[in-house]
Amino acid sequence: MPGDAAMPRPPRKGLTAALCAAFVFGMVGMAFAAVPIYRIFCQLTGYGGTTRQADRAPAATLDRMIVVRFDTNVANDLGWSFRPEQREMSVKLGEVAEATFVVENRTDRETAGVAAFNVSPGDVGTYFNKLSCFCFNAQTLKPHEQQRYKVVYFVDPAIVEDHELDSVDTVTLSYSFYPAAPGSIRPKPVASAAPAANAL
Numbered sequence: 001m002p003g004d005a006a007m008p009r010p011p012r013k014g015l016t017a018a019l020c021a022a023f024v025f026g027m028v029g030m031a032f033a034a035v036p037i038y039r040i041f042c043q044l045t046g047y048g049g050t051t052r053q054a055d056r057a058p059a060a061t062l063d064r065m066i067v068v069r070f071d072t073n074v075a076n077d078l079g080w081s082f083r084p085e086q087r088e089m090s091v092k093l094g095e096v097a098e099a100t101f102v103v104e105n106r107t108d109r110e111t112a113g114v115a116a117f118n119v120s121p122g123d124v125g126t127y128f129n130k131l132s133c134f135c136f137n138a139q140t141l142k143p144h145e146q147q148r149y150k151v152v153y154f155v156d157p158a159i160v161e162d163h164e165l166d167s168v169d170t171v172t173l174s175y176s177f178y179p180a181a182p183g184s185i186r187p188k189p190v191a192s193a194a195p196a197a198n199a200l
Helices: 012-045 121-127 157-161
Strands: 065-074 080-084 088-092 099-104 113-118 130-133 138-142 146-155 170-179
Touching: 065 080, 065 099, 065 146, 080 170, 088 099, 099 138, 099 170, 113 121, 121 130, 138 146, 146 170
Parallel strands: 065 170
Antiparallel strands: 065 088, 080 099, 099 146, 113 138, 113 170, 130 146
């Protein structure tokens, strides 16, 4: 009504700003959490050719053979060389095999890299299992240092039950080394001095 005093409105600007800030912080947090969650999802399901982590070998092997080829890549700014000692291996389904990779730092400075991997064809990732691997952990090399890294793996015999993969007789395990992110390198423990021998 004319002459009546205007009713005070609640302060909305502060509430809107707070909601926007909470939304931004939430999205940032989800972005950082997405990478490890996606990695765990891929390792559990074999999605996208990601191999799976196993804690024990199969109880039996099958006579069906499969050829495992190894492909290696290095990011241009890392300055490393990276190759498998064997380009391919023929293994039985369920057989535990070990592949060795030679890595060398060709620069004049200490550098660190992290290896990522995948399997092709991608559907085989569900059945390609690693018992041990050097991937996802920062590896540090001194200038011109050379190291050998191993991966122990097997192809799950359960692959014979997936008839869409009956024609697959060759799989490729690809590794790529990238520069390690700052802060991901842990200092190596200092070895304690050996105790002195007792005097006679």
